[in-house]
Amino acid sequence: MIVEKKYKCQTCFTNNLIDIELSFCSETVDLIEDCTICCNPNTISYTSENEKVVYFEVLKTY
Numbered sequence: 115m116i117v118e119k120k121y122k123c124q125t126c127f128t129n130n131l132i133d134i135e136l137s138f139c140s141e142t143v144d145l146i147e148d149c150t151i152c153c154n155p156n157t158i159s160y161t162s163e164n165e166k167v168v169y170f171e172v173l174k175t176y
C-alpha cells in the first residue's frame with residue numbers, strides 16, 4: 115500500500131509530500147528526498163507495521 119505523507123523540510127520548513135510504502139513487516143526505511151522548494155536533501159526514516167506508520171522522522175541532510 116502506498117500512501118502520501120507530509121513532511122517538513124528541515125532547511126526551509128516547507129511542507130512537502132512523499133509517497134511511502136506501508137507493509138505488514140516492521141523494518142526501517144531510509145530515504146533521501148530533495149525539497150521541492152529549496153532543493154536541499156532531507157533524510158526520511160520510517161517504520162511501518164500492519165500498514166500503519168509507527169515511526170516517522172525527518173533529518174537534515176548535509
Ligand SMILES: [Zn+2]
Nearest residue numbers: 123126149152
Ligand atoms: Zn526546503
